[in-house]
Amino acid sequence: MTLLHTEGLSVRFRLRDAVVQAVTDLHLRVRAGELLAVVGESGCGKSVLAHALLGLLPANAEVSGHATVDGTDLLHSGEKVLARQIRGRKIGLIPQSPATALTAVRTGRTLLAETLRAHDRDPKTADRVAADAGFDPADLDRYPFQLSGGMAQRLVTALALATDPPLLIADEPTTGLDRPLVDHTLDLLRRRCDNGGAVLLITHDLAAAERVADTVAVMYASRIVEHRPATGVFTEPAHPYTAALLKALPDREFRPIPGHPPMLTALPPGCAFAPRCPRADTTCATPPTGPVACHHPLHTEVAV
């Protein structure tokens, strides 16, 4: 069953003297039980995607295309429908940088009880919900500034899971965590999928994606350049950018990609990776399409 479906999803920000193309023509499909990892460098548009799906973009954003979750339109539903039926109910968000995502003047218990009550659930179950996310219920009466980074991470996870949403979006959930906490967080995401939930994992941590993802979408300069089952992506990357990204990993070749990603205000009409790509030629001036958006893929017969 398809939970999340986007077609031609694009997001642009209109600035005074420029247009930022943050997300371009995104086709995504996440089924129940699937963990899709969207990977890419910082500034490629990953987080904007998460915010677009939740209707959290600032006023100067222009969104086009289609996006549905569980059959409900995400882009054309009013603020009321989003607040009452989508956010927290159908899509849960584990936000980036948990310490700043918690209201500083409220205790974990009041935050959790508020979320539960808002979704017609028993606020007394706060202890159990916290424990399920690995947060010690004894710490629920602490304020956010009294929590360590790991505890804050577990608390925002508890808040996102409190209402048991079918789709969970985790925005860089492993950033700044030590190894055991990364493992804990990834295990939790994996377990949700194994129990029939769907997870959209947004990360620049390729190792994390490799460990838990079913499918991987590699994002570069606002576009998805490779969207395939995880095993294929990590063993036989087809897009030169994916290959270069993997070679840059410390436990592989540790060789950085030459050059810099293009500015999102001035994207080329053709392949955005061409200026940094060893395989590029004149055909790359036209936009490539398909699950591997490349005119000269490293592998032509790829499982999609």
Added chain:
Amino acid sequence: MADRTLLRAAQLTLVAALGATLLVPVIWPLDQSAVDLAHVGLSPSPGHPGGTDDLGRDVLHRSIYGLRVSVLVGIVAALAASLLGGIVGGLAGLLGGWTDRVLMRLIDTLAALPHLLLGIFIVAMLRPSLGAVILSIGLTHWLSTARIVRSELLSLRTRPFIDAAIAGGASRRRVLTRHLLPHVLPKIALATTLMIPHAVWHETSLSFLGLGLPPHLASLGNMINDGQRSLLTGSWWASIVPGLLIIVVTLAIAALATRWRDRLDPRARAELDL
């Protein structure tokens, strides 16, 4: 520490002064407006610790009644100003855009005028009464609170926890009441407390100018004004006693409020700025 002794003194002063204003009808039952022409202009003595005025009324006794009125006016006016400031600042900070621009220019304009003059203008349009004085102070003292609330909201609005709350399904109203207000309310409470002494002074000034409370009400400003006449006959105490009382009590409130602010925000270690 000297700091601590001062604070303790401020606390005791405040408790004694407020206790006296509340209990004076019980512990010192004396008709505050009864004229006693047999004891006019007596200097301070054990029987009349503050002396008597040119109508034979006990100055200390009347000063306590005056303080009662002044503190009441100060508190109610400060609350009114904070309410108004909170609403205007809230609208500007939450709605932004043109609402914000228009309201902020209005505040700049009002701030450019001397607020005592503005206050006089307001009482002059109304019949002299407690309500008129409170209105006059309330309408001229909300500007700083509005600015505080607005800037606080502007910075809070873009913080990640607001997006996180919305992502969790919080409605606009819930974001406002559960995530924004708890941040802003302590600041408003603090601004209100710091404003009380200011409002008391303002009331005193208005009454001193003869524009505040009606003359038969014993307010500190009225008494200082009345005392001017006695000054010519050498009865300095008729003005000095209520004057000292107002200085001591407002300083005590200000000292405690400042201390409270420092506790809430250790970065704002400031001296008494009022």
